[in-house]
Amino acid sequence: MQVVETTAGMRKLRDGLAEPVGLVPTMGYLHEGHLSLVKQARSENPSVVASIFVNPTQFGPKEDFESYPRDTERDLAMLESAGTDVVFMPSARDMYPEPYHTWVEVDTITQRLEGASRPTHFRGVTTVCTKLFNIIKPDKAYFGQKDAQQAIVINRMVTDLNMNLKVVTCPTLREDDGLAMSSRNTYLNPEERKAAAILYQSLCLAQQLWAEGEKDAERIRQEIRTLIQKQPLANIDYISIADNETLEELDEIRLPALVSLAVKIGKPRLLDNIVLE
Ligand code: PAF
Numbered sequence: 001m002q003v004v005e006t007t008a009g010m011r012k013l014r015d016g017l018a019e020p021v022g023l024v025p026t027m028g029y030l031h032e033g034h035l036s037l038v039k040q041a042r043s044e045n046p047s048v049v050a051s052i053f054v055n056p057t058q059f060g061p062k063e064d065f066e067s068y069p070r071d072t073e074r075d076l077a078m079l080e081s082a083g084t085d086v087v088f089m090p091s092a093r094d095m096y097p098e099p100y101h102t103w104v105e106v107d108t109i110t111q112r113l114e115g116a117s118r119p120t121h122f123r124g125v126t127t128v129c130t131k132l133f134n135i136i137k138p139d140k141a142y143f144g145q146k147d148a149q150q151a152i153v154i155n156r157m158v159t160d161l162n163m164n165l166k167v168v169t170c171p172t173l174r175e176d177d178g179l180a181m182s183s184r185n186t187y188l189n190p191e192e193r194k195a196a197a198i199l200y201q202s203l204c205l206a207q208q209l210w211a212e213g214e215k216d217a218e219r220i221r222q223e224i225r226t227l228i229q230k231q232p233l234a235n236i237d238y239i240s241i242a243d244n245e246t247l248e249e250l251d252e253i254r255l256p257a258l259v260s261l262a263v264k265i266g267k268p269r270l271l272d273n274i275v276l277e
Contacts, residue, residue: 001080003087007095007135010088017085018046020139025132028052029069030078033173033181037142038082040170049136050079051088053095058124069186088136095131104130106157112247113149113240113260114271125150126157138165146172146180148258148273149247172272174200180272187268195233196265199272202227206241206259210276217241217250217257228263237262237269244275 004010014021022041026034034050041048052075059065072089079087103123109115110122133141143151151169158167173181178200179193188196202224209220221239228234242249244256253276260273 001076001084001087003076003089005089005091007090010086010090010135013086014049014135014137017049020045021047021049021136023132023136023138023141024048024050024084025129025141025143026050026052026075027054027068027183028075029071029183029186030075031173031181031183031185033144033146035078035082036173037144037170038079038084040168041140041142042083044168045140047086048084049086049088049138050084051090051132051136053088053090053092053128053132055095055124055128056092057096057127058121060118060120063118064184069183088132095128103127104157104161106153106160109149109156109247110153112242113238114262115149117237117262122150122153126153129154130157130161130163133163133165140166140168142168142170144172145169145273145275146182147271148244148260148275152245152247178204180270182270184268184270188265192233192266192268195231196270198228198231198234198265199261199263199270202239202261203259203272203274207274207276210253215253217253220253220259224259224261228261231265233265235264237264244277 004013022045024037024041054068056065104126105123106126115122155167177197179196205227206220206224224239228236240260242258244258256275256277258275262271
């Protein structure tokens, strides 16, 4: 496995890679969920590049950029054992040379759900992904369904800007109690970690109500709300049942529908979702 720390070095190395090239963009502090993306990329491409870059532009001023967990040594060992060929680990200065003025923005769908609480988040994500795509020129890029809105937004950007790659969305990996794997789970203390199972339980409730014939989205949102409110450590940011492409909230369930949640458990804010289809 080769580790490249500069954009110029990555460009040079890219020219010698066997095609197609699969890219797994990450912010590090990897878990099994990331490795499942690498494994899928490995099974579909002769060359697999993973990036590790804690992208400052997707964090809001009051968010956890400084404290975001980092462990490069462990990440590199995990990527190597999952069969990664190249790890791209640029510095912030190399990715955003000063003065920096250029942004990629997807409108409308970025203002909903996560975008409502984090107004500059997706601009940072779409800009850094565009930069990674331009530097690495992947044929396919792999993202987790765990961040469903991110995958939808990147797909939209790739289509709208005629980018020459395919976005692959891979299933969410879960712990034994259903908690979606996330680097931010590390912020949970033992009591919060136990309480966090409420997110997946409430998504299962939505799935069950729909399977029993409930079509009224608001009734399902309300049932989810009632269940989560029984957990004293939980504080709901949003409960959404939306069209899986436009992210418009639904009155009546129309398939495929994205059921997604953002819930604070103590301080940490957790996301999860399922698609009804
Ligand atoms: O999902 C993430 O880890 C990040 O948002 C991404 C896609 C690597 C962009 O920084």
